[in-house]
Amino acid sequence: MDLTAVPLVALRVFQEVAERGSLxxxxxxxxxxxxxxxxxxxxxxxxxxxxxxxxxxxGVQLTDTGHVLLRHAGLVLVQLDAASRELSGLPATAGTVRLGWFTSAGGTLVPSALAALRRSHPALTVTTRDGTTASLVRALRARTVDIAVLASEPPFPPLDDETPALRTKVLDERELLLAVPSMHPLAHKDFITVADLRGWAWIAGPPGFGVWPGLDERVVVAHVARDWLAKLQLVASGAGITTLPEPLATLVPHGVQVIRVRSRERQRVVVAWLNLSEPASVVVDALVSGTHP
Structure with a gap:
C-alpha cells in the first residue's frame, strides 16, 4: 500500500464526506x-x-479503516496549511482559524470574542460556521474546523467515544429559560414547574433543541427552526413555546415573555479541539476572556 501518490484533493474530499456523513x-x-x-x-x-x-x-458512516485514514489525513492537511502560513512569512499568531459554534453561541459569545480579536490580533483571520453540537464534533474529527464552541446538558457525558479524546475547556454554565407568547396562560405566573409544561406545542430546532429536557410525555413539535431569532418570532406570533439560553433573554422580540422554571436545567458551554495551534489558542483565550472577564 502506497499513500504517497494520493492527491491532496482526494484527501480533502474524503475529509468533507466524513464530516458531512453524505456524498x-x-x-x-x-x-x-x-x-x-x-x-x-x-x-x-x-x-x-x-x-x-x-x-x-x-448517508455514510466511516469504517474502521476510514477512521484510521481520517485521523492521519487530517494531520497531513493541518500541517500543510501551517507550512503555507510559514512560507508566506506570517507571524505565528497570524493565519486563519476555523471556528464552529452551536447556534445560540452566535447571539453574544462568538461576536464579542471576534470583536476583541480584531483589536488585539489584526493579522489573525477567523472564519466561522454554525451547526449542531453533533455535526461540529464530526467536523472536529474531520479537521474541517479547528475549534468549536459546543453545548452539553446534564449529566454532561463525553462529546463522543472516539480516540484520541477531544480536549475541552468549560466556558460557561447557564440556566435554561422558557420563552412563551406574552398572552400565553403561563406568561404571568410568578413561577412554573415542569408539570406546567405538559400539553403545549413546542418550537424546536434539530435534533429537538427547544423542548424542555426530561418531559415525561410525547411532546408535540409544531415548528422546527434552527435559527434562534426565527424560533422567537414564532413564539411571538403565538405558534408555540420554546426553551431559551439565559444570555439570549435580553434579545427577545416584542410579544415574548421569558420565564424561569422551578426545576432549573443547566446548559454547559465548552470550547473543544483536537490539536491547538498557536493561532487557535489565541481564539480560545478570547472566548474564555469573553465569559470570564
Missing part, C-alpha cells in the same frame, strides 16, 4: 458533482484496499 452533502459543500466525489472516494479505497465508508440509506 451528496459533501459534493454540494465543495461545489463538485456527486459522481466526482464518488470517483475520488473510490480511488482512495483502491489505494487502501478496503472500504472507507459503509453506505446506508440515510
Amino acid at each position: 451528496s452533502a459533501a459534493a454540494t459543500a465543495l461545489g463538485y458533482t456527486q459522481s466526482a466525489v464518488t470517483r475520488q472516494i473510490a480511488a482512495l479505497e483502491r489505494v487502501v484496499r478496503a472500504p472507507l465508508f459503509d453506505r446506508q440509506r440515510d
